[in-house]
Amino acid sequence: MKTLRLLLLLFVCPLIVSAQTAGSGQKSRAHICIDTGWRFAYGHPFDAAKDFNNGTGYFSYFAKAGYGDGAAAADFDDRPWRKLDLPHDWAAELGFSEKGSYSHGFKALGRNFPESSVGWYRKKFTIPQQDYGRHITIAFDGVFRNSTVWVNGHYLGTELSGYNGFEYDITQLLNYGGDNTIAVRVDATMEEGWFYEGAGIYRHVWLNKTSPLHIAANGTFVSSTVGNGKAQLTIKTDISNYDIGADNFAIVQKVYDRQGHLLATKQTDGHALQPFKTGEYSSQLDIAHPKLWSVDTPYLHRLVTTILVNDVPVDEYVTRFGIRTLRFDANTGFYLNGKRLEIKGTNNHQEHAGVGTAIPDELQYFRIASLKQMGSNAYRCSHNPPTPQLLDACDSLGMLVIDENRLMGIDEYHLGNLKKMIDRDRNHPSVISWSVGNEEWGIENSETGARIATTMQSFVKSLDTTRAVTAAFSGGWGQGLSGVMDLIGFNYIAQENPDAQHQKFPQQKGWGTEEGSTFATRGIYFTNDSLHYKSAYDAKPRPNAYSIEEGWNYYAKRPFLAGMFIWTGFDYRGEPTPYGWPSIGSYFGMLDQCGFAKDDAWYLQAWWGNKPVLHLLPHWNWKGKEGQPINVWAYSNCDEVELFLNGKTQGKKAMAKNGHLEWTIPYSPGTLKAIGYTGGKQVLTETVQTTGTPQAISLEAHKNTLKADAQDVAVIKVSLLDKKGLAVPDAGNEISFKIEGPGRIIGVGNGNPTSLEPDKYLETIVNMPIEALKELPVPDTIRKSETAENFDDSSWKKAFTNISDTSVKAWVYRGSINLTDDLTQSPLSFFYKSIGRKQSIYFNGHLLAANVDYHKDQDVFNISKAFLKAGKNSIVIVALPIKKIHPWDNPNQDPGVIQFKAPAAAWKRKLFNGLAQVIIQSDGSHAGLITLTATSAGLKEKKIVINADK
Known part of the structure; x- marks a missing residue:
């Protein structure tokens, strides 16, 4: 794996710098990752009061522009919300419940858990004044799911799918030279798939700035033909004009090799584009003696496309691509660069122990490198479009990809989503096939399914003729969908007969899109159904499925089948077949959820790889x-x-x-x-x-230097050694972890599909609104008795019932919060919002602040632990009334919330069959040394030092 790391061209998410620039001044392009500095809180799917009263205003955000209310309002007070960085999967932070979804790993999420199924995100950002005149958008790589976005209170749109990237134009909605606010509401109540999918903004978010005349998002497509010692590149470029007038321009395109040497260039002049139009422009370039991309030598080129207006560059767009040829043959399988290549693939969901679906970019490379080490050369994105960074890793490391559509259909929604996937991913050389669907049992055997598949296949070909179109089919060969696909994907051939299919449709290409779903628990060699453990010896899992060895033997003997994709490469949360609760993860993987190899991985390494292999199982304890x-x-x-x-x-x-x-x-x-x-x-x-008892802790990092960018990660393998230095394969000790320096732990795991231990340890935050707020008009603010802890306010009226009474000189407001014993153990914070033009605040009769001037949301008052008691606690505010300037003014009636906060518990994890994993990430604060310390009862502590380098 470390050798593979040397080949990487890492494209990680930059925090505040431009990823692509051209020219100078306001016309340059900037692609800025805005993952840091977000706020998060839980909302509610149907209780408006628990959903920050969003959509309850007289005018809703759907009624009039700019009327986002509640947590969607630009001036909403989000100070008490939790601070975090993206990507973020809140499902990974939740506990487990037998009432949770079987398919999603029994997480406390979904219809039975409304309190944790809606999340809100907010972020403030500044746009410089000099950006006025640029075209500015906000782009999300993926949000799970049903996301609604506002900027400065303006509703932008709703994206139903958790797998689509989407982008909104915010050019005219921004406060140039000042602060701006993004608000995102995410509703993960309903599942989209039948596997763990996470919840939240689990992929990157970008701020894009361009000239009004610019290359469109995902606006280039490079395809190639190779022969006679050269590659002919066909380049299609989509250019959009958001200017108010027609623009005349030239296009310059340059191709560079991996070392930055210019290989070819071409300029075309005399182009014109009317306002608010997008045009497609084609050109061709020849590359002499090209270096081809392959699984063994994943050579990447770079296309730089520049738009010139009056010879001045106004936009520049960089496209990574590879030069290679693809071909499927109905009788002899798959060819890459003219040579037959057996597909040795795995299926995978987008999830990893400790972090859920919020997988850092470097962890994508770690996972792909782990599969490459096993001998795999192909990856099926099951069953949805992946995050773009996964494909970057596959491009860099040499992993072929089936890029899979989420849902079959032929209307604008379905075909539109399919087009989004293709437009975004079409320049990745790793992608060799577009999959239009997977096991659509309701239609795949019918004439309806055949018609839908035919339409989708034709639609894909209208966008890209360079790749094969496939669909995964699970039974009933020779009819429905299986009779119309150019490249049929066989799922579980024990159910049917691919030989008969090949005889009936001799021109149809084929491969195994799912095969060999063996059940195995890493490090277990005797099945114990009472403990939900499956022996790791490869075995047929059920009568209508093949083992790993059976599946590979079947495909290896049939050259007309291009190869197969094992179900699965990695274990994943959810679908704990053949068990149920308390199993919370799958047993199918060649690697467990952490990426630790099960024994089947060595079978594949022996027959898929190109190096001598010898592996024994089981352990000998x-x-x-x-x-x-x-x-x-x-x-x-x-x-x-x-x-x-x-x-x-x-x-x-x-x-x-x-x-x-x-x-x-x-x-x-x-x-x-x-x-x-x-x-x-x-x-x-x-x-x-045979090993002795554990004597020492071992910590091994997959790399020892991180970029100090708040993104990069190191994956730490944790094990125990006996006195001879041998790893103890059946150790189950609990290990605690502490981190020091410019880093943070973001997740722990151990690969145990029955473990109900937390993946994350977070600080506790409890926000308490003031309850039963009442009011009393008084002649002045010099009040004593009304502020007393136990004053009788039973005759007072509900607060703000007489807000229009201009004769009142002052108000006394009384409310309360109820505290449990736990909530009295630390000081509280009162995030106060003024309800008077001048006010004094008391807690249980103790003065917190006197004669505070009106502030919108700037006051935070500390409530001493000495003032707290279990049970009812009083809050009193004596205030001069806010005077309305206009009749329609609506003075603030919410005094804010009182917050309890406790630090996170110590990170810990039990070893499972000798192994555990810790993922640490640079926090971006500064360069320096990150020290992870591991401790366990009866053992000497162990430290590992990781360098965070700018």
Whole structure:
């Protein structure tokens, strides 16, 4: 994996700098990541009072422009909300419940949990005055799900799907030279898929600034033909004009190699575009002796497209692309750059232990590198368009991709979403196929399904003819959808007969889009259904499904099938088949949720990779089973393997291609040793030893230097060692973690599909509104008795019932909050909003602030722990009334909230079969050393130091 890291061209999310610029001044392009400095709070799907009264105003945001109210209003007071950075998946922070969704891993989210199924996000940002005249948009890579966005109280739109990227024009809504506010309401009550999907703004958010005349978002498409020592590039460029007049311009396009050398350039002049129009412009460039992109040499080029107006650059757009050729053959499979390549793929959902769906960019590279190390060369995005950074990782590391549409259909919504995916991802050389659907059981066997699939396939070809179009089909071959697709995806061939399909449709290409869904728990070698543990020996999971070995043997023997995608590469939350509660994760992966390899990964490495492999299973810690038979397997691509137990041979066996070897051995503590032979020569040795008790903690980072950018991460493997330095494979100790320096822990995990431990440890925040607020008109503000803790206010009226009474000299307002014992253990903060032009505030008779002038939302008062008591606590505000300037003025009637805050508990995780994982991230504050300290009862603490470097 570390060798692969050297090949990376990391494109991470910059925090405040421009990712693409051209020219100078206000005409330059800026692509600014705005992931930092957000505020978050839970809303409610149907209780308006718990949803910050959004949409309850006399004029709603749907009635008149700029009337976003409640938490959508620009001046809403979000000071008590939690501070966080994006990406963010609030589902990963929630606990588990048997009432939760089986398919989503029993998280406390969804219709049974309205209090945690709607989230609000807000962020303030500044736009310089000199930006006036530029075209400015806000772009979201993905929000799960049903998101509504406002800027400065202006409703921008609603995106239903959690997988679509979307962008809004905010040019005319901004306060240039001042502050602006984004508000986003996210409703994750309803599931979109049948697997863990997270909740919240779980992908990046961008602020884009361009000239009014500019290359459109995802506006370039580079395709290539290769032959006779050159590559001919066809470049299509979409240019949009948001100026008020027609613009004349020239287009300059330059192609650079990986080292930055200019390979080709072309300028076309005399273009014109009317206002609010988008035009497509085509050109061709030739590259002599091109370096081709492949899975082994993922060579990337760069296209720079510049718009010139009167010879002055007004926009520049950078496109990464690769030059390669693709071809599927109905009889001989898949060809990359003219050479047949077996597809050795995995299916994967977008989720990782500790962080849920909010996967940092570097973690995408870690995951793809882990699959490459296993021998995989292809990745199916199951079952939705991925985050763009995943495809960047696949481009950089050399991983082929099926890019998959979320939902089949033929109307504007369905085809529009399909077009969004293709337009966004069409320049990624890793993408070799567009998938229009997956196992649409309601239609796939019918004439309706055939018509829908035919329409979608034709629609894709109208946008991109360079890639194959596929759909994953689960049964009933030869009819419906399976009869019309150019490239059919077989799901679980044990149910049907691909040979018969090939005979019936000899011109149809085919591959296995899902195969080999073996159940396995990492590090478990005896099935225990009472504990929800499945043995990690590869086995047929059910009569109508193949094991990993069975599936690969089937496909490897049929050249007309291009290859197969295993279900799955990584374990994922949700779908804990074949169990239910309290299992909360799947058992299908070759790697667990942390990316720790199960034994099947070595089977694949042996027959998918290109290096000698020898792996033994199980571990050799079987205290209490002395003399009992233990199945010992060897995964290897050597010709022969000989096994020894404590120096005594157990026999040499020949390895069948795409197979494995087995021995049954009575258990005796000591050492298992295997020797692999190829061509009669010893090439590999593997040992598995009985270990002692844990004596030391081991911490290993996948890299030791981070960018100090609040984005980069290091993945830390945690294990325990015995006195000989051997990793203890069955250790289950609880490990606690502490971090110091410019970093933070963002998640922990251990790969256990039954663990109900938290993935995150967060500070506790409780915001309490003042209850039962009453009022009393008084002649002056020199009040004593009314401010007393136990004053009788039973005869007072509900507050703000006489707000229009101009004869009142002053008001006394009384309310209360109820505190449990826990809430009295720390000082409280009163985020106060003025309800008078001058006011004094009391808590349980104690003066907090005297004669405070009117401030909109700037006052925060500390309430001493000494003032607190369990039960009812009084809040009194003595105020001079706010005078209306206009009859329609509506003075503030909300004095704010009182907040309890407690620090997060210590991060911890139990090892599962010897392993756990911690993900640490730079916090972006400064460069320096990040120290992670791990402790466990009875063991010496262990430290690892990671350098955060600017």
